[in-house]
Amino acid sequence: MAFNVDGIHQVAIHEPGTKPMAIEPDPGQFPFVNDPDRGLYLGSVPTGAPFTDSFTFDAPGRYLVICNIARISEEAQMWGWVNVNQTSAAAHSRNGPPSPGVRSLDV
Numbered sequence: 001m002a003f004n005v006d007g008i009h010q011v012a013i014h015e016p017g018t019k020p021m022a023i024e025p026d027p028g029q030f031p032f033v034n035d036p037d038r039g040l041y042l043g044s045v046p047t048g049a050p051f052t053d054s055f056t057f058d059a060p061g062r063y064l065v066i067c068n069i070a071r072i073s074e075e076a077q078m079w080g081w082v083n084v085n086q087t088s089a090a091a092h093s094r095n096g097p098p099s100p101g102v103r104s105l106d107v
């Protein structure tokens with residue numbers, strides 16, 4: 001899945017089952033959230049120029065994706081879900097290319 005990032009944002013993907021309220025920013029890492037326990041993937045640090053991060057979901061589940069910039073994810077509620085179903089996860093593992101069961105989320 002490709003994440004098209006435009007602005008000061010950073011993709012953070014969490015384990016299936018993680019709820020937004022369970023995310024605890026590390027105070028020593030401000031302005032980043034950098035939850036020490038639940039991260040599955042942390043995207044590129046933003047520079048201000050548009051860029052694309054990508055991540056392959058190999059297992060089905062409902063993944064929490066947040067913006068790892070603390071102020072944005074808390075005040076702007078910048079988070080969403082990526083639902084990966086059995087078929088798309090299996091297709092990903094076999095072939096690599098994006099599959100129709102995985103929806104793109106622009107952050």
Ligand SMILES: [Cu+2]
Pocket residue numbers: 008009010067068069072073078
């Ligand atoms: Cu953001």
